[in-house]
Amino acid sequence: MPGKQKITVAYGDGIGPEIMQVTLDVLIAAGANLEFDVIEIGEKVYRKGIPTGISDDAWESLRNNKVFLKAPITTPQGGGFKSLNVSTRVALGLFSNVRPCRSFFPYVPTNHPLTDLVVIRENEEDIYSGIEHQQTNEVVQALKLISKPGSERIIRFAFEYAKAYGRKKVTCMTKDNIMKQADGLFHKIFDKVAREYPEIENNHMIIDIGSAIIADRPHSLDVVVTQNLYGDIISDIAAQVTGSVGLGGSANIGDEVAMFEAIHGSAPDIAGLDIANPSGILNAAVMMLVHIDQAEVAEKIENAWLKTIEDGIHTSDIYNKDSVRKVWTSEFAKEVILRLGQTPNRLRPVSYKSGASMKKIELDKYVVAKKELVGVDVFFDWNEKGRDPKILGDSLKKINTDALNLKMITNRGVKVYPDGYPGTFCTDHWRCRFVSPDEGNEVSHTHILELLSQINSKGFDFIKTENLYSFDGERGYSLGQGE
Ligand code: NAD
Numbered sequence: 001m002p003g004k005q006k007i008t009v010a011y012g013d014g015i016g017p018e019i020m021q022v023t024l025d026v027l028i029a030a031g032a033n034l035e036f037d038v039i040e041i042g043e044k045v046y047r048k049g050i051p052t053g054i055s056d057d058a059w060e061s062l063r064n065n066k067v068f069l070k071a072p073i074t075t076p077q078g079g080g081f082k083s084l085n086v087s088t089r090v091a092l093g094l095f096s097n098v099r100p101c102r103s104f105f106p107y108v109p110t111n112h113p114l115t116d117l118v119v120i121r122e123n124e125e126d127i128y129s130g131i132e133h134q135q136t137n138e139v140v141q142a143l144k145l146i147s148k149p150g151s152e153r154i155i156r157f158a159f160e161y162a163k164a165y166g167r168k169k170v171t172c173m174t175k176d177n178i179m180k181q182a183d184g185l186f187h188k189i190f191d192k193v194a195r196e197y198p199e200i201e202n203n204h205m206i207i208d209i210g211s212a213i214i215a216d217r218p219h220s221l222d223v224v225v226t227q228n229l230y231g232d233i234i235s236d237i238a239a240q241v242t243g244s245v246g247l248g249g250s251a252n253i254g255d256e257v258a259m260f261e262a263i264h265g266s267a268p269d270i271a272g273l274d275i276a277n278p279s280g281i282l283n284a285a286v287m288m289l290v291h292i293d294q295a296e297v298a299e300k301i302e303n304a305w306l307k308t309i310e311d312g313i314h315t316s317d318i319y320n321k322d323s324v325r326k327v328w329t330s331e332f333a334k335e336v337i338l339r340l341g342q343t344p345n346r347l348r349p350v351s352y353k354s355g356a357s358m359k360k361i362e363l364d365k366y367v368v369a370k371k372e373l374v375g376v377d378v379f380f381d382w383n384e385k386g387r388d389p390k391i392l393g394d395s396l397k398k399i400n401t402d403a404l405n406l407k408m409i410t411n412r413g414v415k416v417y418p419d420g421y422p423g424t425f426c427t428d429h430w431r432c433r434f435v436s437p438d439e440g441n442e443v444s445h446t447h448i449l450e451l452l453s454q455i456n457s458k459g460f461d462f463i464k465t466e467n468l469y470s471f472d473g474e475r476g477y478s479l480g481q482g483e
Pocket of ligand 1: 015071072073074075076085246261262263264265266267268269270275276277278279280317
């Protein structure tokens with residue numbers, strides 16, 4: 001047997017220490033080939049004045065061991081503390097969040113007994129970049145950033161996951177009917193990558209109908225891949241419809257490091273009472289074992305856990321009229337240990353192949369497209385003259401340079417000049433598009449500076465500019481509604 005694999009373990013806060021201890025007991029009893037390197041994270045560390053909730057030594061342990069089994073922590077409110085989850089995700093490049101959502105009916109109540117889906121969520125980009133600005137009295141902007149490599153990485157990951165775990169279908173969810181550029185890019189890359197996996201079925205759904213399907217017919221989905229914000233929302237819906245919020249584990253996986261944890265939080269209301277359900281972190285530990293190629297032990301633990309649930313041995317959170325015995329946290333773990341080697345009868349047993357751990361994701365080499373500057377959107381804070389778009393438009397028309405002419409004005413994305421609809425409600429935030437008189441012709445940064453200088457000399461408050469580019473002749477910006 002090869003040497004023990006060292007993993008980093010954090011006991012966390014609230015119920016964390018109770019559920020982590022019994023989980024490690026099960027891992028040891030099942031013969032997991034592991035050594036534990038314990039670090040301190042969370043409340044105690046925050047209180048020492050470390051705003052990330054994790055000390056330098058702990059980072060060292062994570063970077064060395066590359067596998068992290070983490071109990072939930074309590075994030076103190078206020079005081080400039082940073083979310084430990086966000087810091088770890090970003091610092092360790094954990095680009096994918098994997099959340100299996102399976103129903104355990106009839107032992108755990110659900111309206112969707114056949115559900116067995118996995119949500120794979122991009123973890124690093126999208127609206128979570130946290131780039132927000134208040135630009136006028138009335139309007140705040142949050143930037144959604146979607147990159148080619150970020151999208152390709154998570155989409156490839158989803159297909160590789162499907163392959164490694166014997167899943168049949170990958171569904172992509174976006175809102176590309178509205179965000180034609182950002183979500184359009186994600187969808188386009190999905191279609192391209194999907195062609196490389198002909199053995200796996202694929203389809204695309206608009207996120208709103210996709211969410212409705214998760215709530216109504218989750219059994220029709222297998223692997224779902226999506227961007228950060230949509231994934232955040234649908235993974236909770238999916239866990240909720242299976243009834244498994246308290247039971248589910250999740251993984252955050254990067255090229256080098258992977259972190260495994262329960263879906264739930266630190267439950268301070270029941271801390272220290274020995275009544276918490278350790279299943280979430282135990283299931284996360286099972287995911288970890290498959291990830292590090294200890295599939296046999298993973299299978300043994302999960303099947304013993306399924307048998308325990310099936311035998312009606314339940315902690316108080318899932319105890320119901322059909323349960324056989326209500327048990328403490330520590331007792332539950334002992335019951336799982338007693339069943340190691342057994343498989344469930346009614347619930348479907350799991351089977352994990354050795355070597356199922358996933359191959360490293362290699363990204364395509366992109367050809368750098370020819371990028372041409374073809375115009376500029378200048379954003380204004382303008383709150384004069386009854387906010388009449390015609391007055392703004394007519395005065396901006398007068399300050400055209402030779403290279404850049406006003407083409408249109410939108411307010412909250414809707415075209416209001418020229419020929420706007422008189423009833424459109426206008427805020428104090430205006431997007432004014434300037435392009436070459438021969439539209440599509442290249443312009444320069446100097447032209448934009450000349451334009452801005454003229455705008456400035458006329459006393460307008462411009463709050464931001466956004467250059468308009470084409471890439472290999474293809475428009476790289478959206479049209480205004482009605483343009
Ligand atoms: P929570 O998940 O901790 O608790 C919600 C409810 O579910 C509570 O009634 C709790 O008693 C119950 N519950 C949760 N886990 C349970 C378990 N294993 N067994 C039985 N009952 C369980 O959510 P919350 O109350 O919103 O958050 C509490 C703290 O946890 C907050 O400080 C929050 O920031 C933190 N949190 C941490 C993580 C994490 O570390 N990954 C995730 C979510 C929340």
